[in-house]
Amino acid sequence: MKILVLGSGAREHAIITALLREQPRPSVECAPGNAGIAAEVAVVALDPNDPVAVADYAVLNSIELVVIGPEAPLVAGVADALRTRGIAVFGPDRAAAALEGSKTFAKRIMDEAGVPTGRAVRAGSLAETSAALDEFGAPYVVKADGLAAGKGVLVTSDRAAALAHATFWLEHGSVLIEEFLDGQEISLFLLSDGHSVLPLSPAQDYKRALDHDAGPNTGGMGAYSPLPWLDARFGSENEFVDEIIETVALPTIRQLAAEGTPFVGLLYCGLILTDAGIRVIEFNARFGDPETQVVLPRLLTPLSGLLLAAATGTLGTLPRPEFSADVAVTVVVASENYPESPLVGREITGLDAALRVPGVTIAHAATAARGDTIVSTGGRVLSVVAVGASFIEARARAYEALGRVSLEGSHYRTDIAARVA
Ligand code: AMP
Numbered sequence: 001m002k003i004l005v006l007g008s009g010a011r012e013h014a015i016i017t018a019l020l021r022e023q024p025r026p027s028v029e030c031a032p033g034n035a036g037i038a039a040e041v042a043v044v045a046l047d048p049n050d051p052v053a054v055a056d057y058a059v060l061n062s063i064e065l066v067v068i069g070p071e072a073p074l075v076a077g078v079a080d081a082l083r084t085r086g087i088a089v090f091g092p093d094r095a096a097a098a099l100e101g102s103k104t105f106a107k108r109i110m111d112e113a114g115v116p117t118g119r120a121v122r123a124g125s126l127a128e129t130s131a132a133l134d135e136f137g138a139p140y141v142v143k144a145d146g147l148a149a150g151k152g153v154l155v156t157s158d159r160a161a162a163l164a165h166a167t168f169w170l171e172h173g174s175v176l177i178e179e180f181l182d183g184q185e186i187s188l189f190l191l192s193d194g195h196s197v198l199p200l201s202p203a204q205d206y207k208r209a210l211d212h213d214a215g216p217n218t219g220g221m222g223a224y225s226p227l228p229w230l231d232a233r234f235g236s237e238n239e240f241v242d243e244i245i246e247t248v249a250l251p252t253i254r255q256l257a258a259e260g261t262p263f264v265g266l267l268y269c270g271l272i273l274t275d276a277g278i279r280v281i282e283f284n285a286r287f288g289d290p291e292t293q294v295v296l297p298r299l300l301t302p303l304s305g306l307l308l309a310a311a312t313g314t315l316g317t318l319p320r321p322e323f324s325a326d327v328a329v330t331v332v333v334a335s336e337n338y339p340e341s342p343l344v345g346r347e348i349t350g351l352d353a354a355l356r357v358p359g360v361t362i363a364h365a366a367t368a369a370r371g372d373t374i375v376s377t378g379g380r381v382l383s384v385v386a387v388g389a390s391f392i393e394a395r396a397r398a399y400e401a402l403g404r405v406s407l408e409g410s411h412y413r414t415d416i417a418a419r420v421a
């Protein structure tokens with residue numbers, strides 16, 4: 001099978017690594033990729049957000065499946081353009097991708113489908129924001145309505161800071177003020193062909209920049225999978241997953257299909273386990289980053305068959321994907337000053353030594369080759385992944401590998417998966 005992956009981050013690198021593990025090996029290329037991806041597959045200098053350019057390329061090169069990594073191409077209508085040209089694509093059309101691209105749309109779908117989520121009020125002005133903050137009380141949750149690259153949400157007890165955040169985002173549109181939800185967060189990925197879903201194994205993401213969940217929200221600083229603590233509350237991972245399929249995923253997929261916007265691709269359920277039950281904090285329309293880096297290394301079922309079945313409407317004929325009993329941990333290496341204003345263009349050394357640690361792989365997030373060296377090109381630079389028989393082992397391997405990597409000014413969290421080890 002000839003597959004084109006769109007994107008340039010650690011998530012796409014992890015997807016490609018999973019595809020290349022298969023026997024027989026599919027033929028994989030990536031646009032635009034990064035230095036780590038280019039070391040493994042052909043990279044194409046193609047703008048992944050340009051629907052016509054991507055569709056032309058796919059037709060001309062007999063691509064049999066396009067896998068869309070990030071949200072921007074989805075919102076730009078790249079999946080629509082590919083489907084129109086008869087190319088199988090894993091990723092929703094623009095209309096269904098609004099589940100991630102518009103929080104107002106997502107809330108309406110959840111309301112119609114009866115999916116449990118936090119109460120929220122949309123505010124179009126500072127006066128409306130102020131009234132909503134007082135209605136909900138502290139801690140305040142203020143969310144930009146559109147795509148905000150992980151920077152749209154502020155959770156704070158400081159009313160002035162909440163208002164300042166709203167003021168900034170009101171210039172770009174409206175904001176959502178939401179009830180504060182307290183509990184463990186879970187990322188659950190479900191493959192969808194528009195009508196049926198198949199679950200992957202859950203993961204937990206660390207969104208804050210610093211240890212002990214201090215510092216600002218980021219795109220994600222680390223993750224682990226599976227979540228052993230689910231058993232105490234649900235009996236087993238399978239029982240938890242069954243509940244999410246029945247109460248969240250299927251109602252959402254059915255609502256979207258009924259509205260004429262079937263969702264084909266990855267339904268990312270961002271969940272919070274409150275004392276009152278499960279609530280959806282957000283949906284994304286694509287694989288999560290860095291969660292993908294810990295979910296896919298544990299996947300035993302060939303990934304390409306699952307993605308193609310979703311893209312071609314035949315997911316309902318397949319059994320649930322299987323996962324290894326091994327655990328996986330990933331720790332993200334971030335640039336100096338990430339997430340505020342990352343300093344980039346710095347040389348990275350020690351990657352080969354890090355890869356010699358057993359069970360370790362490195363998904364490149366923002367790297368480029370410059371001559372014989374590899375340099376950083378963005379905020380999240382590397383996602384160091386370690387698999388092991390236990391979280392103690394996987395963590396030890398990940399942090400051993402991290403100690404061998406050098407990037408001036410970089411930082412990473414030291415507490416990823418510490419709570420389960
Ligand atoms: P989102 O971009 O919606 O995933 O929000 C980013 C992060 O903000 C989430 O992962 C949570 O940690 C936090 N968050 C979002 N909404 C809420 C909420 N209603 N209550 C508490 N924390 C929230």
Ligand code: GLY
Nearest residue numbers: 205220288289290
């Ligand atoms: N890790 C959070 C996200 O991918 O949105």
